[in-house]
Amino acid sequence: MAKPSLKNIIEGALLAVGEPLSIDRLRNLFPDSEMPEREAVKAALAELEYDYRRRGIELKEVASGFRIQVRDELSPWVSRLWEERPSRYSRALLETLAIIAYRQPVTRAEIEDIRGVSVSSNIMRTLQEREWVRVIGHRDVPGRPAMFGTTRKFLDYFNLKNLDDLPSLIELRDLEEIHMELDLKLPEEVPAAEGSETEADVPAQEDDPV
Amino acid sequence: MAKPSLKNIIEGALLAVGEPLSIDRLRNLFPDSEMPEREAVKAALAELEYDYRRRGIELKEVASGFRIQVRDELSPWVSRLWEERPSRYSRALLETLAIIAYRQPVTRAEIEDIRGVSVSSNIMRTLQEREWVRVIGHRDVPGRPAMFGTTRKFLDYFNLKNLDDLPSLIELRDLEEIHMELDLKLPEEVPAAEGSETEADVPAQEDDPV
């Protein structure tokens, strides 16, 4: 066989690891003297993406790089390979994770403040064991509480490239303003809960001190 | 999207599990009412095999069924995904190498005599595998022990034109004194001499019988 093409090597490597690889890691498959340019790697990835357009798999860019994954249209069939249903996460865990994702860096006390209940240590441990969340520093207040943030693995797991890809938060409405509007409008015209997709809300490191 | 083809479903399933699936397990991805015939599954597998003929992967039938695998030809590149970080060489190895460099041609017994301890076969093997040291003859004494000398690769690696570029023993002693002075003056600059940061925390693996 002739020397394998860059595209074939990249495909082989991505399928052999089964997890995302960055462009740099892909370039490092080659000895220094043969290392392809970043542009060449990108071009090969684009070719692969094109090749897969009618296949059962797709190329997806997530936080830690590119990965080949089974198209989600196939999940009804593919998920029958596993007897066990994937585990579900409790609301407490998902709420905690959501607060960390949207409000990072955030301390445990701040999470508890938003949720109105204490956060169990179990949840914090689970999130850290799954490597979705990690301590990214300490707040400079008495007790120096740990501040939490999400990881690249979190983004990979939820198929996201960066935090901006998270669904946007619903907007806060101002009490006074709404009262004035209420006086003018019929109550049913006031949007009850803002739809998420249409909003151009800045989702990630939102920091409104309301 | 239209209903995925049988071929795409099979491809997705094989790549999602990453291990061989039998024809029966592939058929069981479908509810009873939609289960394809064995012949249809075989035909789809043959199509896949054909699709892969110019790719980095291939369809392979093994004892427990069919699996998709990365082509062997890609192994030189793909294997680099699992490169191990290099461990550091032990002090014993470095001393042995230095003695060979300065005292060549030299037998193992002579090295041991200088070091005051025995030299493990492991060390001699490592040095020869690295092609820094080789047997250049045998001393004409009982037992005809091998004599070792350094190679051109050794000089190349240490960026020396010839052995004369190695500091003389007198210079070495001066270097020591200079180092000691440096230790007193600039303690933080000395660790930099100990190789690059990538290997700093890796424990030595050479077994040193000292």
Place this chain on the structure above:
Amino acid sequence: MEAGQPDADEALVEQIAVVAGEPFTALPQDLYIPPDALEVFLETFEGPLDLLLYLIKRQNLDILDIPIAEITRQYISYVDLMKDLRLELAAEYLVMAAMLAEIKSRMLLPRPAQADDEEADPRAELVRRLQEYERFKTAAENLDELPRVARDIFPAHAEAPERRVVKLQPEVSLKELLSAFSDVLKRAELFTHHQVQREALSVRERMTETLSRLNADRFTVFTDLFPIKEGRLGVVVTFLAVLELIKESLVELVQAEPFAPIYLKARA
């Protein structure tokens, strides 16, 4: 596409509890609720804000326009129920009850007319917290609906070709080598009488070179050992090396008769 697979995840969005396989999407309006069902129902609240939000939503009220008196009454009756059922009741529920009671009493007080604009609605803080909580409650639901690895996303992997682990060779700096050697020297001085003296390394090197060129089976012509281009110094070094090799009995020297070519071979 959802047709084929049982839906695992819409669950918590709409339904409140599943009792004996039956989803409850609203609390029965009549007072009597089977105790088991009630217990499960009450346990699904994630805290006082969640319970309050439920009470408000159940009546299609706007968060911004809560009838405090009514909501407080309902809230307290739920908290009492939880106490009666000896559910583990987080202290936060009681704190919220006190807060509601306080807001209620402040709402009842007549507000001075001129202070109307400046004095905030006593509900403001509660509304802020409820809204904030609702945002993240929704965000959590959205997060739960995102495609997720192992549930909706299956990373593709194929059997790797023979998994050879490539071991990289350790790096060594010349300084390390030298420092190792000076250690040896120090020890050698301490433990033995072995004198390591200054030596012309070029001779040592040439010894190694010469020896490796020589064959044990075959003689080499003496003059072939001297590379002309190295000049006089090269000749001297090589000559010294050969002498040293002879002294150490490493090579054999043969000359058939005077002035005949000299041959060398390594000692077998």
